[in-house]
Amino acid sequence: MKQGFRLIALLAAIALVAAACGDDTSDTTTAPSNTSTTADAGGTTTTTEEMMTGPTFDIGVTEEPCEGGSPDRGCILLGSVTDQTGTFAAASPGLLAGHELFWARVNASGGIGGLFDVDILDSAIVDNGFDNATHVEAYQGIRDDVLALAESLGTTQSLAALPDYIDDNMVAAPATWWSGWNYPESDAGLILEAGASYCVEAMNAVDFAVSNFPTGAATVGIVHFPGDFGEDYLAGVKLAAAANNLDVVYEQVTLPIALDPSQQGAIDAVLENYADVTFLVMGPNETATIVGTVAATWNASGTDPRPFIGAGPTWNSALLASPAGAAFEGGIYFNSAPWGPWATDTPGHAALRASAEAGGAPASNFVSAGWVEQYPLKATLEAAVAAGDITRAGVVAAANSLGEVDYEGMVETVADYSGNSIITSSVVSAVDAAAPDGLTLLAGPFTGPTAAAHDYTGPCTG
Known part of the structure; x- marks a missing residue:
């Protein structure tokens, strides 16, 4: 364990100073002090200007600057366990771009507490292939190199690695919106979620359909991936359907397109049941x-x-250029999400757009997601530095006592994150080929009557 070196204190000692000798077995290091001595009529005054100890740190933090960072600041190293080859491979570049744009802006504004820049280590960006065992193995390859994770993609994948995260005191920003992340009983207080859960998003989406679709929503169907992603959204649909006296006429599980290229079972379920509204919980390829x-x-x-x-992850603006593009442009599809699309008018969206333009990043809902995911992690790192302990244990302690998290309007501000991180508002957008990311905001952020009345004593699933 080491000590930081940039917090300066001025100590004055009157009269002669005796030096004490002895062995120091601590692994703590402190920068040397600068001392000047002056004489006055009353004797000798020794003034010591010492580089006093700053935040304590261990794994994933260096006194040396980040590559390309400020020479006057140390470096916090983050990793990312993402999906570069599986179901959400198309999302990974956008998510990473969002992370990097976010931290570049933080660094340009003085870093974390004026002491550290933040860098996502290239060698610690690893592929989970959207597979649980691969996720665990990939994480184990970087666990000794980083302080925290800028991304842990996938609900079941992140749950598979949670025992290792617990062993390592590894805090992670998830690319997954399972409702269980809102509860420390589910994630040991290590997963720093941002935005409404799949379950809340679904409740609001059903309430929106009831109030806004001309054909009504007396009957609903849902096609979803297995696991907590699909089942959490399914739970929200069923809760809102019950609250609105709607009939859920079918629930159809479908697999990623790599395992089910035709999606014929899902297609047959939609055609045969002909529900007033069908909810989709999958990736963009299956959606198309x-x-x-x-x-x-x-x-x-x-x-x-x-x-x-x-659901939010079903959309990718590239779908407009796919063979299904005409269907999407025809107004048949709507997107629910925890925050508004690219052109939404909030300070956070404006900062994202400016950063993306300067950095050459595309307008994308995945870039937006990568950006928003980082707000709770930033607040946690700032709290840890302010507390003087940016060891992994110190970061966990900061996360578990975290107060306000300000998302700059992209989602609602959370006043007491460690006490209650649940966000009940979300949005619904329509396809707009002229929009930067292919979506334009229709409603929200709003909290529908179902989400407003829901009892949040535990996750919707799991």
Whole structure:
């Protein structure tokens, strides 16, 4: 364990100073002091200007500057366990760009507490292939190199690695919005979630459909991935359906397109049940296949189309250029999400857009997600530095006593994050080919009546 070196204190000692000798077995280091001695009529005064101890740190923090960082600040190193080859491989570059833009802005504004810049270590950006065992193995390869994780992608993947995170005091910003992350009983207080959960997002999406779709929403269906991603959103749909006296006419599990290229079971369920609204909880590729095929079938048979609402991760603006692009532009699909699309008018969105333009990053909902995910981690690191302990244990302590987290308007400010991090507002957007990320805000952030009345004593699933 080491001590930081940049907090300066001025000590004055009157009269002669005796030096005490003895062995020091501590592993703490302190920068040497600068001493000047002056004489006056009353004797000798020794004035010591000493570089006093700053924040204590251990793994993943250096006194040396980050690569390309300020020479006057140390460096906090972060890692990322993401999906570069699996179901959400298309999301990974955008998420990383969002992380890097966020921390570049922090560094340009003085870093963390004026003492440390933050860097996502290239060698610590690793692929989980959207697979639980691979996630654990990938994390174990970087666990000794970083202070915290800027990303831990996937609900079941992150849960698989949670025992290692606990052993290592590893705090992580998740690229997953499972409702369990709101509760320390589920994540040991290590997962720093940002925005509404899948469950809350779904409750609000159903309430939106009831109030806004001309054809109504008396019957609803849902096609979802297995696991906590799909099941958490499913739980929210069912809670809101019950609250609104709606009939859930089908629940269809589908697999990633790599395992089920045709998505035929999902397509058949949509066509055969013909619900007023179908909710989709999957990736963009599966969404394109299902929406495109169903829309083409309805069009060929002269059947009136019914709307889809997709969870946040179902959308990628590249879908507009896919064979299903015409279906999306035709107004058949809507997107629910924890925060507004690229052009939303908030200070946080404006800062994101400016940073992306300067950094050459694309307008993308995944870049937005990568950016927003970092706000609680930033607040935690600032609290740890202010407390003088940026060891891993110190970061965990800061996370578990964290107060306000300000998302600059992108989502609602959380006043007492460690006490209650639950956010109940979300948005619904429509496809707009002229919009930077293909989406334009329709409603929100809003909290529907179902989410407002829900009893948040535990996660919706798990």
